[in-house]
Amino acid sequence: MPVCTQRAEAPPIADAERRLTRRAWLALAGCLPVLGIGCATARRQTYVALPIKHTIRSEQLQIVSDFRLGKEHPLITDLKTLRHQVSERLELPLGTKPVTVYLFSNETEYSQYLQAAFPGYPPRRAYFIQTPGKELAVYTWWGDRIQEDLRHEYTHGLLHAALEDVPLWLDEGLAEYFEVAGATPGRVNMEHAQQLVTAVQNGWRPDMDRLESLEKVNHMHREDYREAWAWVHYMLHSSPETRQVLLNYLHELRTNPKPGSLHSRLVAELPDADQRWLNYVASMNTPGLWNPGQIHRAAMHSLGK
Ligand SMILES: [Zn+2]
Numbered sequence: 001m002p003v004c005t006q007r008a009e010a011p012p013i014a015d016a017e018r019r020l021t022r023r024a025w026l027a028l029a030g031c032l033p034v035l036g037i038g039c040a041t042a043r044r045q046t047y048v049a050l051p052i053k054h055t056i057r058s059e060q061l062q063i064v065s066d067f068r069l070g071k072e073h074p075l076i077t078d079l080k081t082l083r084h085q086v087s088e089r090l091e092l093p094l095g096t097k098p099v100t101v102y103l104f105s106n107e108t109e110y111s112q113y114l115q116a117a118f119p120g121y122p123p124r125r126a127y128f129i130q131t132p133g134k135e136l137a138v139y140t141w142w143g144d145r146i147q148e149d150l151r152h153e154y155t156h157g158l159l160h161a162a163l164e165d166v167p168l169w170l171d172e173g174l175a176e177y178f179e180v181a182g183a184t185p186g187r188v189n190m191e192h193a194q195q196l197v198t199a200v201q202n203g204w205r206p207d208m209d210r211l212e213s214l215e216k217v218n219h220m221h222r223e224d225y226r227e228a229w230a231w232v233h234y235m236l237h238s239s240p241e242t243r244q245v246l247l248n249y250l251h252e253l254r255t256n257p258k259p260g261s262l263h264s265r266l267v268a269e270l271p272d273a274d275q276r277w278l279n280y281v282a283s284m285n286t287p288g289l290w291n292p293g294q295i296h297r298a299a300m301h302s303l304g305k
Contacts, residue, residue, distance in 0.1 A: 048113045050102050059083060060095060060161060061154065065103040067142075075147055078181065079154050085185045086155060086178060089236065091247050092162045092254070099157030101138040101150065110141035122218065125149055128156040136160055152179035163250070165257035169211035172220060173228030177236070186237060192226045193284045199223070206231070206277050208263035230281055235266070238280045245269050 051066040061079055063069065069076070087094045104110035114121060121127070126140035126149045138153040140146070155178040159166050166174075180187045206227055214220055220228075235246040245266050252259040266273045 048109070048116050050113065051104055057098075060097065060099050060158065061101065062098050063101045063103055065105070065142075067105050069103070075150060078147065079150060082151055082154060082178060083158060086158050089178075089185050090174075090250055092250065095158065095161040097134075097136060097161035099136045099138065099154060099161060101140070101154070104139075104141040107141050107143060110139065114139060126153050128153045128160075130160050147181060148179050151181060152176070155179065163253040163257075164255060166253060167212060167262075168217065168220065169214055169224065169228045170232070170262070172225050173230075173232035176225055176229035177232045186233065188233070188284050189229060190285075192229050193281065195223075196226060196230055196281050197285055200278060200281065206274060208266070208274075209261070212261055212263060231277070233284070234277050234280045238276060239270075241269050242266065242273070242276075 051064050053066045054064070054068050056063045056069060056071050056076060058071065058076055058080055060083060061076070063076070083094065086092065104113065111123065114123075114127065118127075118129075125143065125145065126138065129137050129139065131137065136157045138150075138157060140149050140153060143149070152175045155175040156166075156171060159171060159174060176189070176192070178185055180189050208231055211224060211228055211231070214224065232246070235242040237243070246262070249259060249262050249265065270276065
């Protein structure tokens with residue numbers, strides 16, 4: 001499975017709905033015997049609450065959970081480092097707006113809460129939700145991929161704390177980029193790279209204009225996350241020119257929520273940018289790329305799986 005396809009950002013929610021996020025009731029169907037002759041469906045309500053018992057604050061990060069997590073836990077330290085990595089790599093000032101992570105103990109509690117507070121949202125491992133009141137909130141649970149999930153979602157939080165808005169595809173591309181842990185950001189997600197090359201071999205071509213037209217998270221599929229990641233990686237690492245186009249665009253997003261097309265800026269700077277993308281993606285891969293089984297194991301190893 002690709003690293004990140006099971007989560008996405010939900011659209012802003014109404015104030016009434018937002019209040020529900022604090023205390024949500026989950027209605028469950030129950031079955032009660034009636035006069036010993038059958039069963040009638042009744043409704044009973046189960047209280048589903050956000051985690052509340054423990055709070056850790058560390059710079060912009062605020063983690064709320066029902067289990068104790070040491071302030072020096074490696075995950076917290078990693079997120080502190082991530083904040084500086086995002087700031088330095090994207091040349092954005094360190095922000096101050098808090099990003100609150102509601103960290104559930106297990107998937108069941110998380111899923112029940114999401115279902116009650118945000119009915120209709122598709123099941124995802126984690127959500128970043130920015131409310132109209134501008135609370136930057138992450139909802140997730142303590143699972144096997146918690147580091148990756150927290151890095152991904154906290155990146156969204158940091159971006160939304162620093163910028164007026166972030167185009168959906170770019171938001172996801174940057175979150176995919178920073179979710180890969182490492183001493184410096186930019187490690188290649190080998191699973192993405194391998195699948196992209198396979199797609200290119202089969203005749204698929206990248207299309208940033210198409211990505212830029214996607215406005216709803218339900219329109220973003222796993223291949224779109226992958227392509228978005230590759231565009232970000234390409235722009236940040238292939239040349240000083242592509243990097244500067246992206247940094248200028250992000251800089252403009254600090255004050256202008258609708259700066260227009262990034263692809264048109266890229267092509268204005270580098271008319272053959274799309275062809276260069278193909279060459280760049282091919283060069284990302286190790287020689288073992290042409291042996292998918294081998295690469296899969298390598299990708300899992302690099303991600304600590
Ligand atoms: Zn995301």
